Amino acid sequence: MTTSVRLGAAVLSRCHSAAREEGLAPALTVLGSLVAPGLLPCGPGGHAVVPQEVAASADRVWVDGVVVDRPGLDESTVDTIDLPGGAVVLLRVLGTRSGEDGPRMYGNGVPVPRLRAADPETDPATSDQRAAWALGLVWLRLGLSEALRETCMRYLNGRRTGSTTLLQQQMVKSTVADGLIEHLEVRAVLTGVDAGELPGVILAHLHARITAADRWLVNLLGASGYLVGGPGQVAHLSELLAEAYVPGPPPDPAAGPTAGPAADPTSGPAADSASGTPGTHVGVES
Numbered sequence: 001m002t003t004s005v006r007l008g009a010a011v012l013s014r015c016h017s018a019a020r021e022e023g024l025a026p027a028l029t030v031l032g033s034l035v036a037p038g039l040l041p042c043g044p045g046g047h048a049v050v051p052q053e054v055a056a057s058a059d060r061v062w063v064d065g066v067v068v069d070r071p072g073l074d075e076s077t078v079d080t081i082d083l084p085g086g087a088v089v090l091l092r093v094l095g096t097r098s099g100e101d102g103p104r105m106y107g108n109g110v111p112v113p114r115l116r117a118a119d120p121e122t123d124p125a126t127s128d129q130r131a132a133w134a135l136g137l138v139w140l141r142l143g144l145s146e147a148l149r150e151t152c153m154r155y156l157n158g159r160r161t162g163s164t165t166l167l168q169q170q171m172v173k174s175t176v177a178d179g180l181i182e183h184l185e186v187r188a189v190l191t192g193v194d195a196g197e198l199p200g201v202i203l204a205h206l207h208a209r210i211t212a213a214d215r216w217l218v219n220l221l222g223a224s225g226y227l228v229g230g231p232g233q234v235a236h237l238s239e240l241l242a243e244a245y246v247p248g249p250p251p252d253p254a255a256g257p258t259a260g261p262a263a264d265p266t267s268g269p270a271a272d273s274a275s276g277t278p279g280t281h282v283g284v285e286s
Helices: 014-021 024-035 052-057 126-157 170-190 200-219 222-226 231-245 269-274
Strands: 039-042 047-051 060-063 066-069 075-081 088-093
Touching: 014 024, 014 126, 024 039, 024 047, 024 052, 024 088, 024 126, 024 231, 039 047, 039 088, 047 052, 047 231, 052 088, 126 170, 126 200, 126 231, 170 200, 200 222, 200 231, 222 231
Parallel strands: 039 060
Antiparallel strands: 047 088, 060 066, 075 088
């Protein structure tokens, strides 16, 4: 029997420290060891972003709170990406298990296996586990975004234009400041909050604000921000984490099959992250 333990902010914030100081793979390792030890964590659409060691060693899969044996699933590797701190593997787990019904549609419109219901006697507790994963993921992404801001400041402070550095340019400073404001606001919401205390809509909004800050900051790095294994790729994978693990809103039956964020580019987390900009943001030439 698995005992359910609600993780507090002090424990889950370890993901933030690991992400900021060591990188994405070590932070995912910390989060996995706290919430789903020994398991391959997948989001509601059956997608996973995990350290290479977890992809190679896990023999069971945790799909949005449901635990199944990994050999019974149809799994494919989308990509393996080398980053500072260790490689990260992108996986897709879409196959149904033998003897079960066909695919079920989740709220984000992605077909995934109809898996057996979680058994509280044999599987990790679902509600507390989901809540801990959801909160830990925001802490992790905040740490990555803060590390990106520090990278930007070092880069901009080391490049000169005329008699001053790029960091001292007014519009550049404004963009860095806007990123800092987003980070402080997200941290203020997370501080002292235990798993399960924030509703999903608030967590989704925090993810959107982190994504917005990342996009502003990466632009400040110019072409250097888009090098393989560089800060831009880390920011992209951070955004993929939110796409993979944060459930989309349920569809509106009255609106027909095209309803939802995919049908309306002016709504949803992607639009939220691209809008709501407190100022005009600029990029710099490398």
